[in-house]
Amino acid sequence: MDKIREFFKRDKFAELAGIELLEVSPGKAKAKMTVGPQHLNGVDIVHGGAVFTLADLVFAAASNSHGTVAVAINASISFIKASPVGTVLYAEGREIACNPKLASYTIDVKNEQGEVIAVFQGMVYRKKDPLPGV
Secondary structure, three states, X not given: OHHHHHHHHHOHHHXXXXXXXXXXXXXXXXXXXXXXXXXXXXXOOEOHHHHHHHHHHHHHHHHHOOOEEEEEEEEEEEEOOOOOOOOEEEXXXXXXXXXXXXXXXXXXXXXXXXXXXXXXXXXXXXXXXXXXXX
């Protein structure tokens, strides 16, 4: 799993957003992001795109954790609660179903108090290509 974590250091957008991938295991992943001023929208709460990016990195890591390329074909997010600057958000994803061609994942985004901020659901198309460098 260390090679998978290393592979995701190539994700420059997640790096720019300040997201840290904490854990990866088969079909699962966890990451965190501290909400800073750069993550805020016009009403001074975390931008939905920042929350989506956090969940999306976890989605990518969990779905590619089997060592073969998996690419998103659908993703949706429901926002439950707002977060101010300084909040640390955690996203934890799990595989719901995994078949030779398709797999489904749910990612919960929570704050430090364990309150649900957002729920992300995604589906990937599983390719046969090995993940580069893994």
